[in-house]
Amino acid sequence: xxxxxxxxxxxxxxxxxxxxxxxxxxxxxxxxxxxxxxxxxxxxxxxxxxxxxxxxxxxxxxxxxxxxxxxxxxxxxxxxxxxxxxxxxxxxxxxxxxxxxxxxxxxxxxxxxxxxxxxxxxxxxxxxxxxxxxxxxxxxxxxxxxxxxxxxxxxxxxxxxxxxxxxxxxxxxxxxxxxxxxxxxxxxxxxxxxxxxxxxxxxxxxxxxxxxxxxxxxxxxxxxxxxxxxxxxxxxxxxxxxxxxxxxxxxxxxxxxxxxxxxxxxxxxxxxxxxxxxxxxxxxxxxxxxxxxxxxxxxxxxxxxxxxxxxxxxxxxxxxxxxxxxxxxxxxxxxxxxxxxxxxxxxxxxxxxxxx
Amino acid sequence: xxxxxxxxxxxxxxxxxxxxxxxxxxxxxxxxxxxxxxxxxxxxxxxxxxxxxxxxxxxxxxxxxxxxxxxxxxxxxxxxxxxxxxxxxxxxxxxxxxxxxxxxxxxxxxxxxxxxxxxxxxxxxxxxxxxxxxxxxxxxxxxxxxxxxxxxxxxxxxxxxxxxxxxxxxxxxxxxxxxxxxxxxxxxxxxxxxxxxxxxxxxxxxxxxxxxxxxxxxxxxxxxxxxxxxxxxxxxxxxxxxxxxxxxxxxxxxxxxxxxxxxxxxxxxxxxxxxxxxxxxxxxxxxxxxxxxxxxxxxxxxxxxxxxxxxxxxxxxxxxxxxxxxxxxxxxxxxxxxxxxxxxxxxxxxxxxxxx
Numbered sequence: 048x049x050x051x052x053x054x055x056x057x058x059x060x061x062x063x064x065x066x067x068x069x070x071x072x073x074x075x076x077x078x079x080x081x082x083x084x085x086x087x088x089x090x091x092x093x094x095x096x097x098x099x100x101x102x103x104x105x106x107x108x109x110x111x112x113x114x115x116x117x118x119x120x121x122x123x124x125x126x127x128x129x130x131x132x133x134x135x136x137x138x139x140x141x142x143x144x145x146x147x148x149x150x151x152x153x154x155x156x157x158x159x160x161x162x163x164x165x166x167x168x169x170x171x172x173x174x175x176x177x178x179x180x181x182x183x184x185x186x187x188x189x190x191x192x193x194x195x196x197x198x199x200x201x202x203x204x205x206x207x208x209x210x211x212x213x214x215x216x217x218x219x220x221x222x223x224x225x226x227x228x229x230x231x232x233x234x235x236x237x238x239x240x241x242x243x244x245x246x247x248x249x250x251x252x253x254x255x256x257x258x259x260x261x262x263x264x265x266x267x268x269x270x271x272x273x274x275x276x277x278x279x280x281x282x283x284x285x286x287x288x289x290x291x292x293x294x295x296x297x298x299x300x301x302x303x304x305x306x307x308x309x310x311x312x313x314x315x316x317x318x319x320x321x322x323x324x325x326x327x328x329x330x331x332x333x334x335x336x337x338x339x340x341x342x343x344x345x346x347x348x349x350x351x352x353x354x355x356x357x358x359x360x361x362x363x364x365x366x367x368x369x370x371x372x373x374x375x376x377x378x379x380x381x382x383x384x385x386x387x388x389x390x391x392x393x394x395x396x397x398x399x400x401x402x403x
Numbered sequence: 404x405x406x407x408x409x410x411x412x413x414x415x416x417x418x419x420x421x422x423x424x425x426x427x428x429x430x431x432x433x434x435x436x437x438x439x440x441x442x443x444x445x446x447x448x449x450x451x452x453x454x455x456x457x458x459x460x461x462x463x464x465x466x467x468x469x470x471x472x473x474x475x476x477x478x479x480x481x482x483x484x485x486x487x488x489x490x491x492x493x494x495x496x497x498x499x500x501x502x503x504x505x506x507x508x509x510x511x512x513x514x515x516x517x518x519x520x521x522x523x524x525x526x527x528x529x530x531x532x533x534x535x536x537x538x539x540x541x542x543x544x545x546x547x548x549x550x551x552x553x554x555x556x557x558x559x560x561x562x563x564x565x566x567x568x569x570x571x572x573x574x575x576x577x578x579x580x581x582x583x584x585x586x587x588x589x590x591x592x593x594x595x596x597x598x599x600x601x602x603x604x605x606x607x608x609x610x611x612x613x614x615x616x617x618x619x620x621x622x623x624x625x626x627x628x629x630x631x632x633x634x635x636x637x638x639x640x641x642x643x644x645x646x647x648x649x650x651x652x653x654x655x656x657x658x659x660x661x662x663x664x665x666x667x668x669x670x671x672x673x674x675x676x677x678x679x680x681x682x683x684x685x686x687x688x689x690x691x692x693x694x695x696x697x698x699x700x701x702x703x704x705x706x707x708x709x710x711x712x713x714x715x716x717x718x719x720x721x722x723x724x725x726x727x728x729x730x731x732x733x734x735x736x737x738x739x740x741x742x743x744x745x746x747x748x749x750x751x752x753x754x755x756x757x758x759x
Contacts, residue, residue, distance in 0.1 A: 050507070051500035055530055058507065065511060069524040073491070082526035084491060084544075087443045093527065095542055097495045101534035135429070135440060139453045139495070139540040144407035151406070151414065155421060168425040170438035171449060174411055176754040178457035179535035184495040186451055186542040188440075398532040 055398040075196060079314075080128035080299060081187075083194045092189040094125035100180035102398075108222045111150045113280040114183065115157025121301065122187040123165050124284035124354045128299040130291045131191035133165050138172035139184040146181075157281075165284070195358075200296035200315035200374045204359040207368035209285040211329040212304055213336075213343060216350025218279030220339055221272060271334045282354040289367045293360040300357050303349035307357055309379070309393035315359075318379045321372030321391075348381075348391075411754040431552060435670075436484035436655060437543075439550045448545040450481035456536035458754075464578045467506045469636040470539065471513025477657065478543035479521050480640035480710045484655040486647045487547035489521050494528035495540040502537075513637075521640070551714075556652040556671035556730045560715040563724035565641040567685040568660055569692075569699060572706025574635030576695055577628060627690045638710045645723045649716040656713050659705035663713055665735070665749035671715075674735045677728030677747075704737075704747075 050058065063077045074090060075083035081094035098104055098118050119136065126133040138158070142151070162169055167187070287297060296315055300307045304326070312319050328343050336343035359374055360366050380388040406414065419433045430446060431439035437450035454460055454474055475492065482489040494514070498507070518525055523543070643653060652671055656663045660682070668675050684699050692699035715730055716722045736744040 048504040049500065050498065050502045050504065050532070053504055055532075058504075059530060062511065065515070066525040073524055073526055076524070076526045077528070082491070082493070084526070091447075093491070093493060093542075093544065095493045095495050095527065095529050095540075097497060097529050097531050097540070099497045099531050099533050099538070102497075102532055135438070135449070137438070137449060137451045137542060139451050141453060141455045141458075141538055142406065144405065146406045148404040148406065148409055148414075155418065159421070168429055168432070169422040170429055170432045170440070171451065172433070173451050173453050173540070174415060174754060175453050175455050176406070176411075176458055177455050177536070177538070180533070182455070182497055182533070182538035182540075184451075184453070184529070184538075184540040186449075186493060188449065398530060 056393070075194065079196050079198075080125040080297075081131070081189070083129065086190075090131075090191050090194050092126050092129050092131040092191060092194065093186065094122055094189075095184065095186040096122045096125060097182065097184035099182050105222075106181075109280060111153040112157035112160075115154040115159075116161045116281045117157075118183050118185050119158055119161035119165065119167070119187075120282050120284045120354065122185045123161075123167070124282075124299040124301070124356075126187055126189035127284050127287050128297045128356060129189070129191060130193060130195035130287060130294065130297060131189035133167050133187055133189040135170045135188040136162060136167050137170060137186045139175075139186075140172065141175045141177035141182040143177045143179070143181070195291065195294050195297045197296055197298050197311045197314035198316075199294075200311060200317050200359040201361075202317055202374055202376050203362055204295055204374040205362050205366070205370055206308070206319060206321060206372040206374060207290070207358050207360065207366055207370055208300070208304070208327065209287075209356045209368055210353075211327040211332065211347075212300065212353050212355060213332050213346035213348075213350045214275050214278040214329055215282060215352040215354070216279075216346045217332050217335050217339070217343075218275035218277070219352070220341070221275060221335060222279065224339065267335060267338050271331045274329070274331050275335055279352065282352070284354055285356045287356055287358070290358070290360065293364040293366055294358045295360060297356055297358040300353040300355050301351065303351040304347065304353070304357065305349050305391050306393045309391075311357065311359070312374075312379060315374070318375035318377040319372055320375050320378070320380050320382060323381055323383045325369070325371045327369045327371075412749070431550065435552050435554075436481040436653075437487070437545070439485065442546075444548075446487075446547050446550050448482050448485050448487040448547060448550065449542065450478055450545075451540060451542040452478045452481060453538065453540035455538050461578075462537075465636060467509035468513035468516075471510040471515075472517045472637045473513075474539050474541050475514055475517035475521065475523070475543075476638050476640045476710065478541045479517075479523070480638075480655040480657070480712075482543055482545035483640050483643050484653045484712060485545070485547060486549060486551035486643055486650065486653060487545040489523050489543055489545040491526045491544040492518060492523050493526060493542045495531075495542075496528065497531045497533035497538040499533045499535070499537070551647065551650050551653045553652055553654050553667045553670035554672075555650075556667060556673050556715040557717075558673055558730055558732050559718055560651055560730040561718050561722070561726055562664070562675060562677060562728040562730060563646070563714050563716065563722055563726055564656070564660070564683060565643075565712045565724050566709075567683040567688065567703075568656065568709050568711060569688050569702035569704075569706045570631050570634040570685055571638060571708040571710070572635075572702045573688050573691050573695070573699075574631035574633070575708070576697070577631060577691060578635065580695065623691060623694045627687045630685070630687050631691055635708065638708070640710055641712045643712055643714070646714065646716065649720040649722055650714045651716060653712055653714040656709040656711050657707065659707040660703065660709070660713065661705050661747050662749045665747075667713065667715070668730075668735060671730070674731035674733040675728055676731050676734070676736050676738060679737055679739045681725070681727045683725045683727070
């Protein structure tokens with residue numbers, strides 16, 4: 048049997064069973080956003096997340112700066128999702144011999160910008176040549192007095208997210224859609240050219256400008272496009288400090304709201320009810336989705352790579368975040384604007400290609 | 404400029420300068436076998452090491468069991484090289500959709516065997532699909548009361564290694580030399596066939612037997628071949644506990660004695676004098692090198708992947724290890740059997756292809 052016939056989730060479950068908690072200093076082992084280790088009077092958090100060329104990123108529309116920044120952010124997001132503070136980073140990079148030195152320099156510019164933003168130190172890593180595509184992996188160590196797992200949600204808790212969903216997936220669609228059909232700069236009118244030049248000047252560390260001619264020409268304004276691309280290419284992780292004292296369970300949305308909510312429910316042995324009308328969808332997503340002819344809500348529910356936090360808190364607490372539903376005993380449903388219920392399942396991205 | 408024009412060492416040096424010690428909780432940052440973090444009254448050690456298909460391993464003669472075992476061992480070796488005890492492991496694995504489920508199972512058999520051997524727990528990781536070759540990365544956390552860096556060697560210290568060198572490199576040569584020219588089982592005589600069957604039965608978790616017909620036929624006995632292949636395919640890391648209290652500097656020999664001794668000297672700002680006659684070379688290496696028509700001492704000096712520890716200790720201490728030379732003020736020389744000196748430099752394996 049091949050991995051493509053098993054899928055990531057079931058494979059992970061098997062590995063997890065095989066390496067069940069092996070020592071009493073391990074508070075949380077395989078299966079949450081980060082492992083938790085007892086360390087005197089605090090807890091050590093450790094997570095690792097990789098980005099593989101052709102799977103997680105496409106160098107035809109991703110700059111090395113963005114790659115470096117994003118590799119740090121996706122790991123920070125996992126530490127935040129345990130209620131922790133990120134501290135120490137290690138990188139493992141496999142790149143081929145033909146990689147330009149300037150690529151590495153810009154990659155580390157991105158890493159440096161991100162570690163400054165999050166207050167992290169780079170303490171080590173490994174460099175290897177590669178005979179094929181690029182493969183980047185990071186390990187991040189963090190700390191917390193109180194760790195918050197996926198498994199703490201209780202019936203009656205409210206469900207929250209930290210920001211609009213689907214933007215990243217929509218940004219990726221724009222990039223895939225547009226980058227392959229560039230329109231010559233010459234075909235733009237004078238005003239469009241001027242705007243394009245201005246954008247290029249502003250975005251020295253980015254390839255975003257490669258898109259402008261086409262999108263400007265077709266009438267999707269840059270102020271709509273830019274935040275969507277940004278959310279995909281250089282996402283910032285969401286610090287839970289505003290609500291962490293109330294949170295009963297947290298997970299970061301990396302594979303899509305429905306799949307990650309299902310994971311939280313599985314671990315907490317509960318169900319969930321969410322309201323279509325409460326799912327936060329940005330103005331930019333609505334505009335761009337209409338331009339692309341797709342449903343914004345579909346992207347928000349299962350688009351993936353949002354890197355927003357999804358969490359639960361008791362109903363009586365005042366929480367600064369976007370309320371999208373409640374934890375139930377067992378039913379898992381989405382309620383639409385006319386009050387109709389529809390069951391949901393773990394819909395979103397899985398490696399080893401079972402579904403999308 | 405491309406990475407192949409810079410080389411790994413100089414690239415690492417640049418990264419290290421850029422991310423110089425950033426916090427006072429970091430005792431050792433980028434540049435040693437592991438990072439060292441202050442953690443109450445003990446020190447946390449963290450290392451990461453990757454294995455990339457086509458660079459570090461060749462699936463035509465490596466079993467998944469061996470891969471899993473070796474990935475753990477090479478990381479344990481880095482923790483041992485800081486004088487520490489390994490504790491917690493994370494894995495990042497990128498494999499393509501066509502990988503057989505049985506491959507993963509056997510890979511984890513190897514991981515499990517190794518973590519049992521070293522007393523480690525697997526606490527997390529990341530799984531990704533890959534559109535090209537396999538890429539495996541591990542992060543290992545360990546602890547030590549007293550960490551031993553590469554930089555502690557003092558003039559007059561004796562230089563030691565923990566075991567014979569060059570075996571792994573010779574094992575790799577045998578594998579590369581022989582696996583590509585298999586001899587049909589049918590061409591063996593009755594005694595050779597019986598021996599071959601017996602070896603296959605013994606080595607269920609291994610592809611070693613694939614070699615036997617050819618090697619048995621050509622007169623290189625299995626008892627010579629087996630330890631060399633084993634050292635390459637399933638190396639065990641060397642625990643420094645017997646001598647750690649005396650050690651002033653330690654490094655593990657992963658890229659070759661001369662390159663790793665040069666690193667130790669660079670960090671300690673000293674030189675070294677080693678004696679050709681004292682370099683430990685196994686009986687098996689001598690036999691196999693003669694069969695292959697190569698110099699055993701060349702393999703021992705710059706073969707790489709030995710995973711023996713190279714360390715220094717004051718001359719007046721009684722140390723259980725193999726004495727190969729002394730630390731000098733600045734000259735770096737090898738002394739041959741007739742007392743002649745020859746300068747040495749950092750000769751061994753570097754990624755991004757500057758030299759071998």
